[in-house]
Amino acid sequence: NAGVTQTPKFQVLKTGQSMTLQCAQDMNHNSMYWYRQDPGMGLRLIYYSASEGTTDKGEVPNGYNVSRLNKREFSLRLESAAPSQTSVYFCASSDRARRNEQYFGPGTRLTVT
Amino acid sequence: KQEVTQIPAALSVPEGENLVLNCSFTDSAIYNLQWFRQDPGKGLTSLLLIQSSQREQTSGRLNASLDKSSGRSTLYIAASQPGDSATYLCAVNSNSGYALNFGKGTSLLVTP
Numbered sequence: 001n002a003g004v005t006q007t008p009k010f011q012v013l014k015t016g017q018s019m020t021l022q023c024a025q026d027m028n029h030n031s032m033y034w035y036r037q038d039p040g041m042g043l044r045l046i047y048y049s050a051s052e053g054t055t056d057k058g059e060v061p062n063g064y065n066v067s068r069l070n071k072r073e074f075s076l077r078l079e080s081a082a083p084s085q086t087s088v089y090f091c092a093s094s095d096r097a098r099r100n101e102q103y104f105g106p107g108t109r110l111t112v113t
Numbered sequence: 114k115q116e117v118t119q120i121p122a123a124l125s126v127p128e129g130e131n132l133v134l135n136c137s138f139t140d141s142a143i144y145n146l147q148w149f150r151q152d153p154g155k156g157l158t159s160l161l162l163i164q165s166s167q168r169e170q171t172s173g174r175l176n177a178s179l180d181k182s183s184g185r186s187t188l189y190i191a192a193s194q195p196g197d198s199a200t201y202l203c204a205v206n207s208n209s210g211y212a213l214n215f216g217k218g219t220s221l222l223v224t225p
Contacts, residue, residue, distance in 0.1 A: 031211050043202070043215040050211050058212060090156060092213075099164060100145060100206055102213055104157040 002026055004105035006091050012111045013081045021076040021108050023091030031094045032074035033102070034058075034066060036087040043090065049074055081112045115140045115207050119216035126193055127224055134188040134219045136203030141181045147213065148177050148188050149202040157202065161188070165208075193223045 007022045025032065034046040035058075045058030049068040063085060065077045074093075078085060088109050094102040116139040126132050136146070145164045149157040161170045161177040163186065169178040176189040190197060200220045204213035 033212055040217070042217040043204075043213075045212045048212050092157075094211070096211065099162060100211065101159060101162045102147065102204075102206075103159065104149075106156040 004091055004093055004103050006089075006105035006108050008108060009106065010109050012113065013078075014113055015082060017081050017112075018077070018079050019081065019110075020078075021089055021091075021110075022073070023075065023105060024073045025091075025093040025103070026072065027093060027095075027103065028071070029093035029095045029098075029103075030071070031096065031100075032068065033092040033094075034064075034074070034076045035090045035092065036060065037090060037107075038087050046076065046089075081110075083112050086110060086112045115143075115205055115214040117203060117205050117214050117216040119201075119203055119219050121219060122217065123220040123222075125222040125224065128193060128195060130193050130223075131189070131191050132193055132221075134190070134201050134203075134221070136186040136188070136216055138184045138186075138205045138214075140207060141184055142208045143181060144206040144208050146177075146179055146186050146206070147204045148175075148186075149204065151200045151202060151218070153199075160201075190221075193221075195223050195225050197221060198223050 004025045030051045033048040035043045047066040052071045091105040092102045148160045163179040174191040200218045202218045203216045
């Protein structure tokens with residue numbers, strides 16, 4: 001039982017490049033989330049998916065797109081990376097029927113130069 | 114918007130001390146509140162979850178309390194150890210949504 005997994009662990013991009021961050025969970029959770037963590041700002045919600053087939057914007061969605069591929073997988077795409085997107089990205093999952101306790105992946109450390 | 118504040122931002126204590134970390138939130142209409150631990154360069158580990166109907170939760174040397182009416186939660190750590198050194202994050206799940214609103218954390222250092 002791996003919990004929440006994220007790939008890659010580290011990535012360096014040049015401004016304007018694109019990439020997709022992958023996230024998968026094996027806990028049969030309905031809801032999945034993408035957060036970013038920046039020094040002095042705490043964790044902020046980018047997008048979430050309350051259930052398979054739905055996605056909604058969070059606090060800081062600009063410059064990102066998401067896809068809920070199936071119940072297990074939720075990806076985050078940067079179409080044209082900017083230095084302001086340098087951050088640590090965390091994926092999480094939860095199930096409202098099970099107290100909505102959120103479980104986090106190990107994070108992806110992204111640097112945009 | 115739910116605002117979550119954690120005080121103090123940093124704390125240094127000698128090993129063996131009991132300590133309290135504070136968390137306050139602005140909207141009392143919460144679904145639950147979670148306390149997390151984060152080690153440098155690592156992900157978040159869930160420590161305790163308190164549902165809105167509960168007043169406290171305990172796990173080992175950790176005890177978390179919740180007072181919805183005053184918008185406060187505390188995390189009590191008994192007999193602190195150097196291995197407790199980490200950043201502790203408080204996060205609130207409001208009734209109106211699924212996602213968590215996080216405080217900025219308390220950075221704890223326990224010295225031998």
